[in-house]
Amino acid sequence: MISFIEKQFPVSKVSKESYKERKANNGQTLTGLGKWWGRKPLVLVRAAILGCLMPASDNPKWDMDIFLKIMSMDQTGLELRREKPFSAAEMYEIVEKNKKLRSRINEWFDITGDKIKLNSSVNKKEVELTVFNTLGYDEKLTKCIRPEQLGNLDVQTWKEINHHLGTNAQDLQELIQQLSAKRYGQNVVVGDCFCGGGSIPFEAARMGCDTYASDLNPVAGLLTWASINILGASTKDLEEIKKFQQDVFNKVDEKITTLGIEHNENGDRAVSYLYCVDANCPECGKKVPLAPSWVIGKGTKTVAKLVEKDNGFDLVVEMGVSSADMKVADNSGTVGKSGLICPSCGKTTPISSLRRDRRDKNGNLIYGLRKWEKAEFDFQENDIYHERLYAIKYEKNDGKRYYRHPNERDLQNEAKVKQIIAENIGAWQEQGLVPSMEIETGMKTDEVMRNRGWSHWNHLFNARQLLVIGTFVDVISKGGNNKLLKVAGMLGVNRLVNFNSRLSRWCSIAGIEKVVDVYYNQALNTLYNHGCLGFKSIHSSWAYNINDYLTNKQSIVNLSDARAVNNNCHIWITDPPYADAVYYHELSELFLAWDKKLLLGTFPEWYTDSKRILAVKGDDNFSRSMIDIYNNMANHMLDDGMQVVMFTHSDPSVWAQLALIMWKAGLKVTAAWNIATETESGGLKVGNYVKGTVLLVLRKQTEEETAYLDEINMDIKSEVKAQIESMQALEDKEEPNFSDPDYVLAAYAASLKVLTSYKKISGLDLDYELDLAINKPANSKVVKIIENAKRIAYDCIIPLDFDTYLWKELSHTERFYIKGLEAEKHNNYQISTYQEYARGFSIGSYGQLMASEKANTARLKTATEFAMRTVSDNPDFEKSILRCVLAAIYIVIKEDGVPEKGLFHIKQQVP
Template sequence: MTKTTLKPFALKDAPALIEAVFPAQKVSFEAQKERKANLGQTLTGLGSYWKGRKPLILVRAIVLGCLLPQTGDAKKDLEIFEKLMAFDDEGLARRALSQNALRPADIAARIELNNPWSYFSHNVKRDDPMAEDVASWTFPLDCDEEGIAIRWRRDVSEDDKLFLYRKALSTFKTYEEKAALCKRPEEVDQNWLYAPIWPAVNRQYAHLGIEAWSHEELVEQLGILRYGHRPRVGDTFCGGGSIPFEAARLGCDVYASDLNPVACMLTWGALNIIGASPERRAEIEQAQREVAEVVDKEITELGIEHDEHGNRAKAYLYCLETRCPETGWMVPMSPSWVISKTRNVIAKLIPDHANKRFKIDVMSGVSAAEMKAAEKGTVQDGMLVYDLDGKTYRMPIKTLRGDYRDADGSTKNRLRRWEKLDFKPRPDDIFQERLYAIQWITKESLDKPRQETFFASVTEADLKREHEVESIVANNLAQWQAEGLVPDMEIEPGEKTDEPIRTRGWTYWHHLFNARQLLYFARLSEQIRTQCSMAEVLIYFGRSLDTSSRLTRWDSAPGQDRVANTFSNQALNTLMNWVARSYWHLAPQVTYQPSLVQGAPFIGKFSVASREASTVNESCEFWVTDPPYADAVNYHEITEYFIPWLRKNPPAPFDQWTWDSRRALAIKGSGDEFRRGMVNAYRAMAEHMPDDGLQCVMFTHQDTEVWSDMVGIFWAAGLQVVAAWYVATETTSELKKGGYVQGTVILILRKRPPGEHSGFKQRILPAVRAEVQSQIETMMHLNKEVKGKHGEPVFNDSDLQMAGYAAALKVLTAYTHIGGEDVTNFALRPRTRGEVTVVDEIVQQAAEAANSLLVPEGLSAETWAKLSGIQRFYLRMMDMETTGASKLDNYQNFAKAFRVQDYARVMASLTANKARLKRVTEFTSRDLTDSTEIGATWLGRLIIGIQQLLNEIEAQTVISQLQAEMPDFLDIRPLLIDVLAFIERKAPEMQVREAAEILGARLRNLRALGQ
């Protein structure tokens, strides 16, 4: 059977799998695993400065979920879906084997084997007295304890290894434990990884005529069955390109667009470089090398980064320098004078009284005391701080800058505003710049795979080479700007772009680069555009711009000694001390080679356009978008860092795009203009989608007001929500401490059926509650079925909670009028502060309906129904913690859902991946007063009672206090008993469980005695 037997449109209007089931927990883990790969992610090599890419594994799951049909057997559908994602047991075994994740000794310790030596060999010799015993051993076996080293037999086959890997992985309890051992699916040979699944897939869809032996074949055949041709996936907010790239890798035709030309460039690069054939990649690599080598020859001939011994510079370390008004001394400015913690290298300031300035000596191999002293620089807490002749001087940097508040309330200063032909400070500027150290590569190791480097003080010869570079730039800057080789574009003020203007006086984008950087980038730009003219190579030029500027930080941490990127975070932070790469150190950024991906070249067609989302003129069956909602990253501002370098005379197809960030047109993350822009965008996509097409919208969940906004947007766009899933996509980092939301909500939408549909709140609310109950009960039923087979549920509480919201949105977005008001008008009218709309009310009712069904295991539904929000929150999260849940986003979401005013008051930790509640024993008396949210509840009284028992207060005294403090004690006593029994089962501390048992028994005895 082949695809020629397919009946086009046989699946027209068939419900998609993602509308009913989606393994959100497994996708969450795999998405975070991909995130943690950092620069090992597939697309980051083109430009890691774009941080907002959605994980490729998530995109793959969404596209497949939209294409696969429901067959009426949700459990079987889910099983096939997980096979296609390599989430099934066989896929995990193959992924783990490709990682060599388990040593023979690890396997031996986990599984039973009657014939272990058919697979393993050991280090016991034949003449050893133990040899006979060892030969008869069965497994499991602690080889380390027995002192036997085992390894794979040379003749053991891959199938044999897979057999043992399957058995070993089955001993792990959770999916996360198994998948943590594995390579990501995209890292494994695709033909081998998915070889076993195709017979099962073809059997599942035999009635449709499907016979596929790869994802690309399956995708094309499903597209024919649904739409009569290969499916087309569109993304009008393509950003870094993960959605178009993964859709193309699966075999879809792709349309991508973005208002921002840098986003378009990265997306185009993902499709045309990462997705290129090996032959095309070889051509690109050759062009990269030729460009880099020509410029290297020029720099070498100029002699500007070699010293008199033939050593070549790797990095140049600079700092600001300013004249202290109190002493008249020129003082170098740096928060730290540590250069290398690995080699104990520091810069030491030596007073030069004759010139009223400081010499800077670079010292290597210094003592621990000297290293510690060097950690304190001359910039501390916003102050210039330095010692001179036994006295410490302090001067606020704001004072040095001359900060003052203008009549309009804005902050200004006395810094001179740099002009178009400036590239270095003028002699009378407040802030000067000084080269204070150079990292050199020894002449002997330049051509070796691993170079030897050292740090040195700056010499007169070094300064002479520096002045020569400045002279070259001064003589050529105007011409370079005219030719578009160096920026001539002014910095437009904005939220992020104000900082370089305010703190340094920089007004043009080229001011963010010093003379060396301008020279290197000008020469590279000229070679790419005049000698190469390849768009692919220009993308690597953009990548290199991120690696060397006046905003690149020197990382002196142990084992580092490296240049950090300009956009290590998403801002334009000016620095007191910074580093410039030498050309030798910059060239590898231009010649960088990302790994080849399997399946390249992609079989589908793809196009990339630079345009507003609302002006889309291409039709797609699926629109998958990650819009700029609640997005703290101002890409429309920070990408202007790149645009001035790329905008003049770009090669095809970049010459078809508008090289301007077009800030005024960018959809920003909140407010009335945001809603209007989003409506226009999603209405345009709906108009360019067939009636049986699907849209998937990803956004970060905040609160019910967010959901209300999205309801309005989809209403006005003519779309109806049919499903929602919650996926944890982010990982913790130093930049994300505290209360950051870590998840993404995935909304699935279809076109709203034609016609007028009117309703009133009184009728809609019962329909919402019924839909919520039906959705959650269906999911919980599937949980029970699958849990019985695999040992873990498909949906966690966050999934079920999101399903409640989705059910409400599904009901709401089916209407065109509510209470007589047209929903489009309702969606677009401005909101007033504090306004609670009918939509807000209905969405909140949906949340409460969902939460009322999510009764923690071990607590009665009757008790749950009578709990307040903070009590539900505490007991629900106590139950979740017993499963090992510790992600902050779970606590955030449930706190909002239960309308908890300040959930942090009951939290012991707010760390992103190690969040937890306060234990019963960790509450202080201040936490449990009547003025606190939990202290005012009877759960708070129970916590106090348990603490009293632990402090050896008589149980009868505790009971008497509860009776005195609770006027309705007799009525709520059954609830108290139920909650104490719950705490007895769920509390992590043995003494708390025992105290809860004692107190519960006393309360039951009161009932038995009729008191």
């Protein structure tokens, strides 16, 4: 039974919905549970699962309509999702620009006063709905909740869905179960052996699927288990979890308050602490506090001022300073890209020199900083770096907040905290209350070792942070009496770890002025100044919002190497690690270092390390690992099962690698779709959006047929043309679903569909081809086949309303220019678009056709910019009719708009 996703997919709408979900930032469903990198949008997962289960009929247009109805992406669905009201002014602006509605302005609006109003005689809901339905899809989404936030579809929509699919469902879960029964005779089992942050298993469970989820990494396992069981908890369980969170918080608060380490002499309590690193200037010997800027708060106009003294500098905190002082503080940073900048002698010292890094006789880099011992938590007297507390943000009993530099009482509090840690850290490490794990060398972890000398994960936390988070771990381990509560506690600890370490940044932006997260990117960034949470500001990091969702609890979540998975699934949907894009195994160890005790107590069958040695990495073993993994999954699915692999890449050689990996694993390609999932400043689907997610649809290879390479070239050409023509036939001119990269991607998939449909191809050694695709792609036959498919695609991608016969008569350079104009018409000025066109149309040089080749402002030359200059790099273009027409336009403009002179030029030049 062929699936919907193998024939078509609403890439444009799913892309826009994915973008909307991404832009929700912390409002996304799973992000509150904890940090993970590269979670896929839930709407994308929902569409993929539905696309696999929904059968393709002999009426593709009706299939698409029904698919969009189920996803609430049709007109009725958008109307149901519409939540944000229009203001009268918004509606007036839209109506005024709409030719069909403009005549109704006086009927609907009162514009006699200072403020535009709706006439009292009109039905506001009807007017709003009429206005809403004139908008494009993107504009409609600004007024809508996400598909996952819609309770259910309306009765009439379900009648239409059931009529087409032969089902009798009243909600999404029932539909999934009934489609599963029709296809597999039982409820579908969706598996993911790279579950990561849990997007795929969670959405599958929420849709009503049985689920299998595994990952090598315990943090991934924890997040996935929590997504299904905590977000899917009953109302009673949720109340218990929230009560547990508050009880733990109160007990830790009581302990910290009793110690008296956060209150000052006035009884005010600390909200935040600011620390910086000190180092002696090698040139003058002065001890210099290091920070890139001394602005503390842009809203409160708070700065730290450097005051020179005999052996160094004091830092004096002042609030409400002038704009001039703010500018001075911002520009008087004592460390930058060039190194330490001494405010006393004015000399600059490179950081590598300051650290005393050196190379041995073999050229190997030797780090100059002292390596810290396991139980250390502070810099030692003879170290190159030291740490000082330079500012505290306090809150009075009346809620007013202020900053000050530490006085004697504050320094006493600080000394008391350090004394507590010094006396207890050894025992606490033994008990698992604070980290004791050594930091293994790695691409990301080497940063903290090189830049600070830290050798164990506890070194990334100052004494105050160790005390507070360690107290949370202690209270949780003693208080949680079931798995739900202990997991909720671990998630809270991990959130604290992400917002309360020596790598936690201080944000000085007006209206924020607080400590922010460690993992704002995919790295462990050592800081010269960092923030530390006082207990007053910990609650928002510790407690997180939990919304209850109905999830299918027929789920298995465990830790496993994907090569060793032994569970059968009907559909495998995976988002594999690819070429070390994110170093999950290294980055997650910051959390694992704290979770060890709680993990062992909650999941005794799990291990507590990241299993770095088994992680799939972008090294020489990558292809072999991937073949083994996907071969194992192929062996654990039915003959009529499916796989969807998500990955990000547009390079034909990478496509060739992945195709060969899947081919070797016993799988064949049946379709591929590209969904824009990134949220870039330029918006969605601008230009060649290669940062989208490719959905590669696969089935088990069951044929034994052999083909010859020269025989299948015609098959590939036919398949590419058929695929693009079928997509064009479904295209909506009002709201286009596909762009040029989609058609190119479809061409790649079509070529791979033909190639991988055979068990083997005579004259093609798959192992040799895989090696070539990785190391010498220019010599790979498969890469060449995919490149040729792209050229076939570009022959088929004709601009809208352009005559097909005329298009075929144009030279490749003329096509390049016309396609470029079409891109500019849609406000696409990315150089990558022109690079793609040049490759697609086999053009070696196009620089003389371009007015600009800058990344996001690339554009073609206009007729006046060409003038009558020779385009020597492109002889075909120079001799073309298009070049003649451009010259004629220039002549007309030059001659004050006299068209006859331009026409005369064309008659003279064109035979």
